[in-house]
Amino acid sequence: MSEALSTALELLVRFDPKLVEIVSLSLGVSLSAVAVATLLGLPMGAAIAVGRFPGRQTVIVMLNALMGLPPVVVGLLVYLLLSRAGPLGSLGLLFTPGAMVIAQSILILPIVAALSRQAIEDAWREYEEQLRSLGAKRTSAALTLLWDTRFSLLTAVLAGFGRAAAEVGAVMIVGGNIDGVTRVMTTSIALETSKGDLPLALGLGFILITIVLALNAAAYLTKELAQRRYG
Amino acid sequence: MSNGAILPLRLADVSFAAGGRTIIDGVSLEIETGPSTIILGANGAGKSVLMRLMHGLLSPTSGRIYWSAPERPGTPRKQAMVFQRPVMLRRSAYSNVAYALKIAGIPEPQRGALAHEALESVGLMHLAQRAARILSGGEQQRLALARAWALHPEVLFLDEPTASLDPSATREIEAVIRAFDSSGTKIVMATHNLGQARRLGDEILFLNQGRLVERAPVEQFFAKPQTAQAAAFIKGELPWT
Numbered sequence: 156m157s158e159a160l161s162t163a164l165e166l167l168v169r170f171d172p173k174l175v176e177i178v179s180l181s182l183g184v185s186l187s188a189v190a191v192a193t194l195l196g197l198p199m200g201a202a203i204a205v206g207r208f209p210g211r212q213t214v215i216v217m218l219n220a221l222m223g224l225p226p227v228v229v230g231l232l233v234y235l236l237l238s239r240a241g242p243l244g245s246l247g248l249l250f251t252p253g254a255m256v257i258a259q260s261i262l263i264l265p266i267v268a269a270l271s272r273q274a275i276e277d278a279w280r281e282y283e284e285q286l287r288s289l290g291a292k293r294t295s296a297a298l299t300l301l302w303d304t305r306f307s308l309l310t311a312v313l314a315g316f317g318r319a320a321a322e323v324g325a326v327m328i329v330g331g332n333i334d335g336v337t338r339v340m341t342t343s344i345a346l347e348t349s350k351g352d353l354p355l356a357l358g359l360g361f362i363l364i365t366i367v368l369a370l371n372a373a374a375y376l377t378k379e380l381a382q383r384r385y386g
Numbered sequence: 387m388s389n390g391a392i393l394p395l396r397l398a399d400v401s402f403a404a405g406g407r408t409i410i411d412g413v414s415l416e417i418e419t420g421p422s423t424i425i426l427g428a429n430g431a432g433k434s435v436l437m438r439l440m441h442g443l444l445s446p447t448s449g450r451i452y453w454s455a456p457e458r459p460g461t462p463r464k465q466a467m468v469f470q471r472p473v474m475l476r477r478s479a480y481s482n483v484a485y486a487l488k489i490a491g492i493p494e495p496q497r498g499a500l501a502h503e504a505l506e507s508v509g510l511m512h513l514a515q516r517a518a519r520i521l522s523g524g525e526q527q528r529l530a531l532a533r534a535w536a537l538h539p540e541v542l543f544l545d546e547p548t549a550s551l552d553p554s555a556t557r558e559i560e561a562v563i564r565a566f567d568s569s570g571t572k573i574v575m576a577t578h579n580l581g582q583a584r585r586l587g588d589e590i591l592f593l594n595q596g597r598l599v600e601r602a603p604v605e606q607f608f609a610k611p612q613t614a615q616a617a618a619f620i621k622g623e624l625p626w627t
Contacts, residue, residue, distance in 0.1 A: 286489075289466075
């Protein structure tokens with residue numbers, strides 16, 4: 156164990172090329188998924204928060220439930236979609252990073268949308284009369300709220316990133332864990348552990364936790380600073 | 387602002403109920419240009435709800451509310467409202483005023499001058515770049531007044547604007563309201579503060595349990611209230627407690 160730990164540290168310190176490759180692919184895939192989920196999820200959250208339409212409550216319950224979507228199930232669905240016989244099979248995306256981005260985007264979209272819906276709806280309760288009094292339409296009110304809750308939304312986006320970076324089931328199924336192509340941190344940890352190569356697995360695990368921790372710390376500090384500056 | 391004056395405002399047998407409770411009960415009245423109108427009444431008398439009905443934030447359960455010239459969607463509102471607790475956007479004091487102008491459809495190049503004028507009128511120019519939400523309660527309320535005032539509305543509704551402020555902040559707010567009043571804006575203000583009603587009002591609308599029980603010029607209302615409820619309220623006796 157201690158030997159594994161020291162080897163892991165060594166890999167980290169000398170920027171082992173294989174390690175770097177895996178880490179950058181991981182970040183590339185998960186950050187792309189976060190970008191997609193944010194682009195779609197924030198407007199969705201805002202629309203549900205201030206919108207009035209039939210079935211709104213059902214949508215909210217569904218969205219909240221989808222936050223707990225099992226990654227393997229998402230992986231399976233995307234696999235079926237992208238497999239050669241599937242409806243999107245002609246795109247040839249299966250076992251590429253693109254497929255992994257799609258799967259992770261689907262996985263975290265409900266998280267970003269549901270958490271931002273909550274934050275924006277809370278703000279809407281506070282702002283509604285004032286904004287309506289000024290003559291704001293619902294659409295412009297939604298945009299105003301998106302901007303005014305920007306620091307809370309950071310937390311929603313970050314929760315999505317944490318989920319994407321940490322999941323293994325979806326990327327394993329649609330990526331295939333192909334060395335040098337679709338191998339990311341979580342899938343290599345699973346593989347190396349089962350092979351008994353603990354140093355690499357440990358090193359990757361260490362990096363994964365550090366990244367998530369650092370991002371959350373940065374987001375927390377941003378929020379704290381913003382709170383003090385903007386109230 | 388090509389279309390004509392929106393006053394007078396008429397309420398015809400307006401009622402409002404929520405959750406099985408009647409909050410406004412058959413109120414008919416007309417609000418004209420000129421005298422500043424104070425809506426007086428105890429907590430729960432329906433003052434805030436009546437103002438929200440007039441301002442269009444609530445729709446009456448029955449009865450009708452009409453302005454002499456209805457507001458056209460897409461044109462700047464000619465009425466504004468200041469709430470008991472101001473809601474400030476998470477941006478600078480200046481941007482809060484500029485935001486209201488933007489919503490009203492004022493083109494960007496004109497917003498600066500109007501926003502500065504509004505901030506000047508409430509004495510907040512020196513705090514223009516400060517984040518609005520970290521201003522003191524009194525400053526936030528003055529900013530809310532500036533924001534409401536930026537387009538020189540014909541009617542300004544004020545819902546207990548000083549209820550959560552200390553005496554010195556209250557004095558500042560009252561000075562601003564007086565200035566708006568003398569510049570020709572119609573003031574309609576709800577309060578339960580008799581001193582304030584006397585200081586700022588020309589006429590009193592006295593509400594009791596959702597009904598308009600008395601309407602009179604300020605002097606007359608305080609000197610010779612016509613109803614027992616009004617007399618009791620002025621004496622500080624609350625008959626329903």
